[in-house]
Amino acid sequence: MSGFLFVVPPLVGHINPTVGVAAELAARGHRVAWACADPALVRRLAGPQAVVLPCAGPAPAVRPPELRGPEALKYLWEGYLLPLADAMAPxxxxxxxxxxxxxxVADQQAFAGALVAERLGLPWATSATTSAELTGAYHGTPRIADWIRERLRALRARVGDPAGDTDPRFSPHLLLAFSTPELAGPSAARGDHIHYVGPSIADRPAATGFPWEWLDPGRATVLVTLGTANADVGGRFLAECVSALRERADVAQAVVTDPGGTLRRSGDDKDVLVLPSVPQLPLLQRAGAVVCHAGHNTVCEALWHGVPLVVAPIRDDQPVVAAQVTGAGAGVRVRFGRVTAARLGAALDAVLHEPAHRAAAARLSAAFRAAGGAPAAAVHLGRLAADARPEESR
Incomplete structure (x- = not known):
């Protein structure tokens, strides 16, 4: 029996993929614990039995909505990721x-986990909840890559081993990528220690109150979601989605997640259901299409179920993930900030009615399931722990 400490940021999209892995390890008799700045969030996602050791940490960065591209990336690092690492390290x-x-097991953006493990001489694995940084996303912008390296070098001097030189985003021992090369593309990093295990799809605490009887089996269900971190910028986009879907009410009905409360809600609306949150995995089993921000988790969960997508990336890794979706043929990309109901409608028509997109989504679903998911990740972690034990104790 080995012990595994998951070090994660207090972000739903970074915790969810590891929940299934932790459950698999526990089922195999291993000890599992978490280090996170929000123990309540971990227990909500992993279950009340989760052992969570609290760390300090800033609140997630609320970036000005107009920031895009390099400026948004700079704000993310200087406003959140680096302060998070400094705060979490003790x-x-x-x-x-x-x-x-x-x-x-350190999340790719929880740098403190990797740096502390390196300093203490512990083997560590990277949990890559997005494949964007494994595809050379910054190779064409060396100034950004150099800027990131400088920030990580300074961080290591503060909280890690000053003599170390490993990038805390990429473990040399084991890197678990919750994707597959079929989606990540031909430029995806390879190596003996890199394992593409596909999405980690695990049972989540049961959600109550969703009106399943509202779904019309005679129409395609379209899920519209911008994830958990984009409520501040999504109002106009969601409104355009609603307009496009109302024009197609004869063939589709919409379930729209609106955590910011930007849309009007009506209890007797038969075409558009607006809720602050939805049970996403069960809903995807019934969905005909997904409209989203190209968040890695939402994309992979949709494709796991063979559901094609309309993707509207906002920032961070989302443009890279959107390019992966369209490159694989499993969806259509639209411009988040300028899209109209007419353009969204055309994209929806394509993914709902053109068989090529659904066939590509089905192909990716098969690849995801063959990759092994959480059980495969648990096997690789078990091997890393076994290899790290002194030979006489094996």
Missing amino acids: GVRAAVGRFRPDVV
Whole structure:
């Protein structure tokens, strides 16, 4: 039996993929704990039984909605990721001392997990909840890559081993990518220690109150979602989606997630259902299409179910993920900031009625399922722990 400490940022999209992996490890008899700045969020996603060792951390960055491209990336790093690492590092060190893990599983954006493990001489694995940085996304912009390296070098001097030189985003021991080359594309990084395990799809705490009887089996259900971190910028886009879908009410009905409360809600609307949150995985089993921001989790969960997409990337890794979707033929891309109901309608018509997009989504679904998901990730982590044990104790 080995011990695994998951170090994650307090972000739903970064915790969810690891929940199934942690459950698999626990089912195999291993000890599992979490280090996170929001223990309540981990327990909400992983279950109340989750062992969570708290760390300090800033609130998620609320970026000005007009920021895009390099400016948005700079704000993310300087406004959130680097302060998060500085704040988490003491708590991660304390968690290691208390839990005594054999392996640290560090989210790709929870730099403190990797740097503390390196400093303490512990093997660590990277949990890559998006494949964007594994595809050379910044190779064409060396100034951005150099800027990131400088920031990580300074961070290592503060919280890691000054003599170390490993990029904390990429473990040299084990890197688990929750995607597959079929989606990530031919430029995806390869190596003996890199394993594309596909999405980690696991049961989540049961959601109550969704009106399943509202769904009309005679029409395609279209899920519209911008994830959990874009409520501040999504009002106009959601309104255009609603307009496009109302024009197609004879063939489709919409379920729209609107956590910011920007849309009017009507209890007797038979064509558009607006809710602050939805049980996404069960809903995807019934969906005919998804309109989203190209968030990696939403994209992979849709494609796991063979559902084609309309993607409207906003920032961060989303343009890269959107390009992966369209490159694989599983969806259509629209411009988030300028799209109209007419353009959204045309994109929806394509993914709902052109068989090529659904065939591509089905192909990616088969590749995802063959990759092994959470059980495969647990096997790789178990091997890393076994290899790290002294030979006489194996």
